[in-house]
Amino acid sequence: MILLKNLNIEPCLQSDVHIIDDKGIPDSIIIDQQHIQWVGSSTHLTAELKENITKEIDFQGRLVTPGLIDCHTHLIFGGNRAEEYQQRLSGISYETIARQGGGILSTVEATRKASEEKLFEDSTKRLMNWLNSGFTGIEIKSGYGLNQQAELKMLRVADKIAKQFPLHVERTLLAAHTLPPEFKGRAEEYINWIIGSLLPEVVSNNLADAVDVFCETVGFNLTQSKKLLLAAREAGLKLKIHAEQLSDSQGTRMATELGALSSDHLEYLSLSGIKSMQTNSTTAVLLPVAYYFLSETQLPPVQALREAGIAIAIASDANPGSSPVLSPLLTMNMATTLFKLTPQEALRGMTINAAKALGLEKQTGSIEVGKLADLAIWDLQHPAELSYWIGGNPCHTRIYQGEVFNLTA
């Protein structure tokens, strides 16, 4: 077992810490090859505990937090949309860009064309930014393939990342991201195709943990979204939804009633949506970077979510169109500056509440005895600094399931 000593476990984090020995100030954590075994003050280490310690690491007063979790990303994609961004800035409308073959369909084209190896290579290059800045978990969606071959290719890449990199990866099937050109004007048929052809293949190859759908006037309507989520639930997968981003489509209410873990975006969430989330303990996932990048003005109802006691998670939404993130820590800064979350809410939003959004809150997301030893140690004094600093990378050490990665070495 490893003794992590001389840590700064800030009082605001201590509600998440199940301290075995609460007589002193907790400054030490004992981990084994997978789990957190003990948290407490080093002055109260018993002889029995000491006997089992094979290694000690002195963190010299550095801040420790749970390992961070990014619960909503589209990390895998071909190409990028920098040129389109330039066009938009010069005043060309999104409609014109889309007519010229730009927008999401250009990413679909680039993703379909890219080999599995190239997609893996590009995605893992981006992933390093998450690994280096204290993330021990990430959710990755498909949704730029939109046909059997390319959706499966994206999910295989996500699966390969999960197997080859030391972090937890949740793989989400988001074939209902947008309508592929082959199904133009036939959204219903496309949903039927996903349910009848793609989903069984994904399930039989164990390539996804969850199914997500973009429920919106420009995406899939309420009936289509519900049909897909019902089929996904039937197949034993977890449910998620992109809802209320551009309008109040009642997607949140529908998905929460089906038992979705989270509803994501939520700028236009109504009171009935909030009530339904409250009743069903659904996590709200807010995406401040997309809000920033698209210069949106409709804020999600943060105060109402707070008052309803709904768990709020935040995520990078990393994607080439609306959130080209390479610095995932910025999510916390933007959640506080743009959405007025407190720094503590932002941190919970990328730890325990992000775990909840993925259905992993019993295993990870907080510094608790019995949970996985997923931790981040920072060259910082106070957790608020994680929201305060803009850019840079203050992560000193990342610990994933008991394996220690010193990032300064």
Ligand SMILES: [Zn+2]
């Ligand atoms: Zn998204």
